[in-house]
Amino acid sequence: MSIRDTLKDIVDNVEGALAAMIMAYDGIPIDEITVPQSGFDLQSLSVEYATVLKEIKRAAELVKAGAMEEVSITTNQTRVALRVLNEDLFTVLIMTRDGNFGKGRYLLRLKGYDLARELA
Incomplete structure (x- = not known):
């Protein structure tokens, strides 16, 4: 499955x-x-959240908390799940506040392996 097909499958x-x-x-x-x-x-x-994610990644490394895997951001209108693919890239899933956040996180983790392999 191509990268685009995998992203479409998640959405x-x-x-x-x-x-x-x-x-x-x-x-x-x-x-x-x-x-x-x-x-x-x-x-x-997504560009603004990338900046935040980079800072969270740096902070986790500074305090030796381990490698960052996932970050979730919830506002009164959206829910965003960001999942690390490799040292350079991450996936983002943006959904409505009432979307199925659990399934979204699950699919990002599951499909993340395919995406990382495809990008290697």
């Missing part, structure tokens, strides 16, 4: 999903699938 199988993307820590999107009627500026949101 199609998570209720409330607005977008799934692969991003670099510098905020550059590698690939993405978005739902047209999302109503959010998903590019800006």
Whole structure:
């Protein structure tokens, strides 16, 4: 399955999903699938969260808390799950506040192995 197909599979199988993307820590999107009627500026949101994720990763390394695997951000409108793929890339799943967050996290973890292998 291609990277794009894997991202589409995640979005199609998570209720409330607005977008799934692969991003670099510098905020550059590698690939993405978005739902047209999302109503959010998903590019800006993901770039800003990439900055936050980079700082969390650095902080975890500084305090020797172990390698970062996943970060979740919940606002009154969205839920975002970010999962590390490798040293340079991570996946992002953006969904509505009432979306199926548990399934979204599960699919990011499950499909993350395929995406990491595809990107290697």
